[in-house]
Amino acid sequence: MTEQDVTRLLQKIPQLKQEIGKVIVGQQQVLDEVLVALLAGGHALLEGVPGLAKTLLVRTLAQATDLPFRRIQFTPDLMPTDILGTEILEEDHGTGHRSFKFNEGPIFASLVLADEINRTPPKTQAALLEAMQEGHVTYAGQEHALPKPFFLLATQNPIEQSGTYPLPEAQLDRFLLYVRIGYPTEQEELAVLSGTTGTSRQQVQPVLGGEEVRQLQQLTRQVSISEELLGLVNRLVRATRPATSEVKFIRDYGRWGAGPRAGQALILCAKARALIHGRFAATLEDIQALAPAVLRHRVLLNFNAEAENLTPDDAVRELLKAVSL
Template sequence: MTEQDVTRLLAKIPLLKAEIGKVIVGQQPVLEEVLVALLAGGHALLEGVPGLAKTLLVRTLAQATDLPFRRIQFTPDLMPTDILGTEILEEDHGTGHRSFKFNPGPIFASLVLADEINRTPPKTQAALLEAMQEGHVTYAGQEHALPQPFFLLATQNPIEQSGTYPLPEAQLDRFLLYVRIGYPTEAEELAVLTGTTGTARPEVQPILSGDDVRQLQLLTRQVSISEELVQQVNRLVRATRPATSQVKFIQDYGRWGAGPRAGQALVLCAKARALLQGRFAATQEDVRALAPAVLRHRILLNFNAEAEGLTTDDAVAALLRDVSI
């Protein structure tokens, strides 16, 4: 990749943010974390109450990146084959020969929205595991490669628990980031009201191609990070484990800590955030900014924490306070 290629790619990042900003008002931290996941080559889980534009954000991102996009609405009766695809019997009218042909499902797209993923049973949720981790699916003993880049964004509603199936920890760990979406500010909400209740419909233009995304993902891995900062990330992740942690919060309330995948995710995300801001070196601020989204779904608290109303975000705050970064 030449210097001109790098300059060209980096110049497109502000344009991408501006294009998405035509539709999505505010929510800059959320947008940044979604773009971090995209550049780091991982997947993200978006959690927020209804009406916070989770689906709209993903659809707008698909338009601005010109990636093949599919939306899967998860329901209690959704089957794995509805996601992965199925085999159909075809007949050659000339020879009369019949054979099975794999018919790809909606997972075969570069950008996939798994909408309300916690509304479907574990059997169907598990159908995503291989796709998310390996970049291919297996049907009838045959592997079928997914298009590259492959980016899965899932959404879930945290307040309506009736008829839902919480994601198992093993599947949560497959998500690079767990992004929480809060309510907009008063000014942002006013801008939403005035901008979406008229006749104007903003048109989103594609800024990044699939090849651009692949090159940015490669460039992200080339961003520099000091050996000392990697050691600090390692200490932070190891401090999440109750058996060896020196952090009192984890000792008192921790049940299970993060595995090595969390450290890999935090290093990659720090690099991606640096690149989004036009830097070629990750800093402590990048690690601190992304630690909650990387760790909140990889720490399991005990019943004492639940009784006292404590969350994994409280655990991450204690870790950032007590572990030297």
């Protein structure tokens, strides 16, 4: 890419946020983390109580990026073939020859919303693993490539546990970021009430196409990061492991720590955040800002932590205090 191409791409990032902001009020950190996942080429899990515009955010992102979009509503009776697709028997009326043809499921889109993912059993949840990690689907021994870019955003409700199936750790680890969505501020909520109860509707214009998203993902990997910061990320991830950690909080309350994938995720996300802010070098601030979303689903705490109402976010805060340059 030429310097002019890079400049043009970077100018589209604030335009993209502006278009999404026509519909989504506030939630700037959430939006930044979703865009970080998109540019880093990973997937994100969005968690929040009902009514916080999780689904609306994903739909608006699809409109603003002009990517082929599909929504999968996860229910207890959803089967893997409802996601991946299935083979159908076709007959050539001219020759009478019959053959099986793979009929693609809703996973074959560039932007996929897995809505209420924890409402479906583990067998169906596991159908996403290969697609998320490998970028293809295997059916009847044949590999079927997914579109590029492929970006999956899943949502779940943290307060409704009846009839839900918590995601296993192996699948949680496939998500680059675990994004928590909180309540809006008083002024943001007032703006939501004012803007959504009248007759006017904001029209979201597409800003980025699929090829431009791929170019931004390539550009993200070219963002530089210093050896000192690489060392910091390495020490931070290794400090999450209770058996070898030098952080007292982790030794006392940790049950299981993060693997090398967490370090890869944190570095890529720091690079993506730097690019979103118009920089070509990741900083300590980028790492500190994204550590909670990268690590909260990769650090498991023990029963003592649960008894004291301690959370993985508490663990990340202690890690950031203890591990420094």
